[in-house]
Amino acid sequence: MLRYYTMLLGFAALFSLASCTSKSEADAKAKNSPSPADAAQTQPEVHGTEVKEIALTNPLNADWVKTGKEIYELKCSACHKLTADKLVGPGWAGVTKNRQPTWIINMITNVDMMLEKDPEAQKLLEQCLVRMPNQNITTEDSRKILEFMRQNDGEK
Numbered sequence: 001m002l003r004y005y006t007m008l009l010g011f012a013a014l015f016s017l018a019s020c021t022s023k024s025e026a027d028a029k030a031k032n033s034p035s036p037a038d039a040a041q042t043q044p045e046v047h048g049t050e051v052k053e054i055a056l057t058n059p060l061n062a063d064w065v066k067t068g069k070e071i072y073e074l075k076c077s078a079c080h081k082l083t084a085d086k087l088v089g090p091g092w093a094g095v096t097k098n099r100q101p102t103w104i105i106n107m108i109t110n111v112d113m114m115l116e117k118d119p120e121a122q123k124l125l126e127q128c129l130v131r132m133p134n135q136n137i138t139t140e141d142s143r144k145i146l147e148f149m150r151q152n153d154g155e156k
């Protein structure tokens, strides 16, 4: 049943992908900007993501950690623990060691695209059997959540 549903989503994604690609290719030609193929090379895990580069700095930004924690408590803690234990979704312990920062940011801001296209995200869905809902997090706020995750993983 779930597989069937996932398959349907897959088809839907394929169709929307086809239309998106041709449009962005046209745009790229018009602006003479890097082609979608170039973009895919800098971000090998997923294609068509919005966030391609994140600069990590030490020490951590304390304000971001604080805001990130507040967002976590409000919008994420119902499904994610800070330990390695699974709740509805995977526990966050070690997530910043196991995943690229851009992968995490895209998972937070663009979860539907990730579940449709990214093999790692799809593996998690198979384990958790629940689709992470889109939490309407801005890219800016997702960066603050990432800072909080880094602190949770012991960075200073």
Ligand code: HEC
Pocket (backbone or CB within 6 Å): 071, 072, 075, 076, 077, 078, 079, 080, 088, 089, 090, 091, 095, 099, 104, 107, 108, 115, 121, 124, 125, 126, 128, 129, 130, 131, 132, 133, 135, 137, 145
């Ligand atoms: C309703 C439950 C739910 C909520 C709320 C939720 N998530 Fe998730 N999350 C999941 C599930 C389930 C997965 C695994 C992928 C899937 O099945 O869709 C996941 C996966 C993730 C992953 C990948 C974890 C890994 O081990 O690689 C990250 C990062 C993540 N969520 C971040 C967030 C953030 C940030 C928030 C809050 C803004 C949030 N999630 C809110 C359910 C949730």
